[in-house]
Amino acid sequence: LANVDLLIVGAGFYGATIAERAAARLGRRVLVIDRRNHIGGNAYTETDAETGIETHRYGAHLFHTSNEAVWRYLRGFTGFSAYRHRGVTLHAGKVYSLPINLGTICQFFGRHFSPDEARALIAEHATEMVGRQPENLEEKAIAMIGRPLYEALVRGYTAKQWQTDPRELPPGIIARLPVRYTFDDAYFTDRFQGQPLDGYTAIFERMLAHPLIETRLGVDFFDLRDEVPRDMPVVFTGPIDRYFDYAEGALGWRTVDFENQVVSTGDFQGVSIMNYADEDVPFTRILEFRHFNPERAYQTEKTLIAREYSRFAGRADEPYYPIGTAADKAMLARYRARAAAEPNVHFGGRLGTYRYLDMHQAVAAALKAFETVFEPMFAGEGSAA
Ligand code: FAD
Ligand code: NA
Known part of the structure; x- marks a missing residue:
């Protein structure tokens, strides 16, 4: 930690974006830690060993945005396919x-x-x-x-x-249940859409490849927080309630259990995501990963699917969707007051702010925080590079 200008907790879209900007634009030395053994946060993708098919470990990720600045920024690290979700x-x-x-x-x-x-x-x-x-x-x-x-x-x-x-x-x-009185069946109406050509993980590899960024995996912030100097700027993208040792209580989340299966057919359902609307089927959806990348020449003897089961998250589960009851909102306000009293720690991302954020929203929020918080913070201090 001695030669670090900025400590970033979490290698997801929020943390990686601030890390990349601080290194590339401000010449700052950045240490990124993640308690998982991989980068990418929940957007992490990997190749399934048995089928060679790219899978999304933490659920189906579909990129879409109308934010041109976000699109331009991410295009610096990846190309996108012509995938349009239906x-x-x-x-x-x-x-x-x-x-x-x-x-x-x-x-x-x-x-x-x-x-x-x-x-x-x-x-x-x-x-x-x-x-x-x-x-x-x-x-x-x-x-x-x-x-x-x-x-x-x-x-x-x-x-x-x-x-x-x-x-x-x-x-x-439900804020809205859109009914479209046209035959337009596009799932997203955003201007920019597609799947990253080499998978989501490759985006993070390229963002974190900057020589001023060091990434340490399998490192939990709470195991080293005592060593962090009081005046070191920290970006914390883990759960805000965990940061304060649940002093105000545990915020409510839903999680999803994924049941993966390799099926001996080239095509199980002909689509990337099939919803199951009926209650007598216990799962909510089946994902078939090959269909996220129709541009690839995957083998046709096997396919990888995942059934999704939704449930409330316990403390040991992956927090996926904030529930946001009135009690959660009151609790969050108390955590925000505590966070405001920690001037060197910037809470960001979906866990740090207890908000559901799409990927493009996480990147947009990080780019904005970079401009409004970190650029001014480091301005005038002189570059370390
Ligand atoms: P994360 O990606 O969660 O990254 C936070 C990181 O912090 C994690 O890697 C975590 O391990 C690390 N961390 C936490 N605590 C600690 C600690 N104590 N020490 C060290 N590291 C720590 N978005 C879309 O745009 N399109 C989609 O289709 C889509 N589908 C989704 C489906 C599911 C099931 C889920 C859950 C999310 C989906 N999203 C989708 C949202 C997307 O995952 C988020 O926008 C993105 O993950 C936000 O990035 P983040 O950096 O805020 O958080
Ligand atoms: Na690096």
Whole structure:
């Protein structure tokens, strides 16, 4: 730690972006540590030994952004494929397109609807909510897409995802359930989309390759925090509640268990992600990794799939999705007050701020923190390089 200008805890998108900028733009010596034995955080990808297929260890990662600065920045470390995600969901033996669009509506109700006819139909299916404030997730969903589509495509999936009856979930969990009254079935509408040509991990290898960056893996911050000088700037992208020894309590997260399987076929489901909408199927989705990279010439005898099971996270589990109950929000405010009293520690990323961040949002937030916090902090001190 003696020759380090900046200590970064966590080699995910947030930490790696600040590390790269501080080294490349400011000539600072950066030490990046991660308690895992690999870089990349949750975006980490690796090659499955048995099939040679690239897998996403912590769940399917799809890159999309409308932020041109983020896109330009990441293009400095990778090319992106032409991959465009399309969503499909299985209900009662039939497959429907997601997000709900005119194609879904025509399929589901078994005939042609013009956009105006489809709007009128959904409004009619939502009349029970006219003039009423939704009091739970079910009511809110019915107000947006009507009861039949809700019961078929949303209820079972949501119940599995949260392990809770949607009538017991707060309406605020779903901000919107978009219904598109066109046949546009693109999952994301962002300007820039694609999968990194050499996988996500390669992006991090290139970002951290700068000679002023040292990366140490398998190192937990809490094993060396006593050695960190009081005045050393630290970027902490681990869980904010863990940093303060859970003094205000443990913030609530959901996690996902992945059950991987190699199947003896060249193509298991014909798509990268199949949602399972019905409650009698215990998993929420099946991923088939080869379909994230259709541009690659993978062998055709075997394919790798992963079933996803959603549940509440205990302290030993990987925290994936912040739950954000009213109690969580009050707790977070108390942790933020504690964080404000640690001037040398910058809390960032999805764990450090207890926010769900897409990859592009993590990079955007890190680029902004670099400009507003770290550039001014190091300005005038003179470059160490
Ligand atoms: P992370 O990637 O979590 O990195 C934090 C790092 O800090 C980790 O490597 C961790 O090991 C390390 N760390 C924590 N505590 C310590 C400690 N005490 N000492 C040392 N190191 C520590 N985004 C998209 O844009 N598209 C998607 O399709 C998408 N799919 C997702 C699917 C799932 C299941 C999940 C969970 C996330 C998905 N994301 C997706 C979000 C994406 O993973 C995040 O945007 C990204 O991981 C945020 O980067 P980060 O650096 O903030 O956090
Ligand atoms: Na390096």
